[in-house]
Amino acid sequence: MSVYWIVMITSSTFAAGAQWLGKANHRALSLFWVWMTALVLICYSGLRYQKGDTHSYWNSFIRMPFEFAEIFYERSHEKGFTIFTWAIKVLWDDPQVFVFLTALITLVCIFVIFYKYSLNFGLSVFLFIASNAYGVTMNGMRQYLASAVVFAGFRWLIEGKWLHYCLLVLFASTLHTSALALIPVYFIVRRRAWSWSVMLLALSAVVAFAFLAQLLPGLFSLIDSPQYSRYEDYIASQPERGANVLRVVIAALPLLIAYKFREQLRRSLPYSDILVNISLLNGLVLLYATYNWIFARYCIYFEVYNMLLIPLILHVVLTGKPRVYAYIGLLIFYLILFHYGSVLPVHNSYISLFFPNFL
Numbered sequence: 001m002s003v004y005w006i007v008m009i010t011s012s013t014f015a016a017g018a019q020w021l022g023k024a025n026h027r028a029l030s031l032f033w034v035w036m037t038a039l040v041l042i043c044y045s046g047l048r049y050q051k052g053d054t055h056s057y058w059n060s061f062i063r064m065p066f067e068f069a070e071i072f073y074e075r076s077h078e079k080g081f082t083i084f085t086w087a088i089k090v091l092w093d094d095p096q097v098f099v100f101l102t103a104l105i106t107l108v109c110i111f112v113i114f115y116k117y118s119l120n121f122g123l124s125v126f127l128f129i130a131s132n133a134y135g136v137t138m139n140g141m142r143q144y145l146a147s148a149v150v151f152a153g154f155r156w157l158i159e160g161k162w163l164h165y166c167l168l169v170l171f172a173s174t175l176h177t178s179a180l181a182l183i184p185v186y187f188i189v190r191r192r193a194w195s196w197s198v199m200l201l202a203l204s205a206v207v208a209f210a211f212l213a214q215l216l217p218g219l220f221s222l223i224d225s226p227q228y229s230r231y232e233d234y235i236a237s238q239p240e241r242g243a244n245v246l247r248v249v250i251a252a253l254p255l256l257i258a259y260k261f262r263e264q265l266r267r268s269l270p271y272s273d274i275l276v277n278i279s280l281l282n283g284l285v286l287l288y289a290t291y292n293w294i295f296a297r298y299c300i301y302f303e304v305y306n307m308l309l310i311p312l313i314l315h316v317v318l319t320g321k322p323r324v325y326a327y328i329g330l331l332i333f334y335l336i337l338f339h340y341g342s343v344l345p346v347h348n349s350y351i352s353l354f355f356p357n358f359l
Contacts, residue, residue, distance in 0.1 A: 004343050004350070005343060007041065007044045008129050011125060018121055018122065038107055041107055045106075046100030048099060048352050054139070068086065071086045078175055081174065103137070105148070106144055123314070124307040143297060146172040146178070146179040157274060178297070243289035255279055258276045258313060278302050
């Protein structure tokens, strides 16, 4: 059996146990299994040597100078991530510690929100792994770190504390500048779901997608940044490398159900509109990703909210046996998706220096 399957089964079992104990009012035991769940995922992620772009960051860490002035004035625009990396370099000078601490911060931020806001913590963790969101934390680690930091401020998004949220986004942008896009997103997702303004925005995005090939050159000219010129070159050289349309269909299903039961969701949880709107943005980004996968990078900022929305939909829409059947169907579908979308690719790319023979 693949180690990734063992990680999936172990962490999902621990998370389900935490969910059950929480319902039984055993809060201390529930928290224990929440952190045991997190520990499994943190160790698997943090002890890797290679997976996705990890090795690039590993080598960058090794090459990073010890002089603060040199790293501050001569390196990338994301000074926050540069300083974070430099601090670990000075304190430990071990790239494995750097990878581990990045995984630790990313996953703790995500798990705290799952535990606090999900109506089914076990299902949220399962979806996080099975949908390959967890795998992406190891292949886009800097951007997912920025995403997790913003996700940790979910309370400010709910409560409408725009200044707190925007300051958090500005901080996250020092880890990855793409996080700046979340400032206008704040004002979009706080609107009533399915309102005319949100639907007009979605329709405009779909129309723009139809003319994307003609719009992209003008967009990159407007940005005019060397930092993003490589993306322009990549899209131009490999226009056929888009995401599978099936991903758009999967993203659309919760939205269709959320639309049908929009009033029930709104009565059950006032901030459900925020989750639905973010899910809509995630679906639109995936639509653009069918043109070229590079657009899917922005799903990193949105996909974790689906792990809150899907348990909410199941809780509100279904009761009794239909809910049980829905859970079973969901588990089977995502296990198949996990095997073909996560296990098979990771089997050929994940390397750890701690247990190479075991993996």
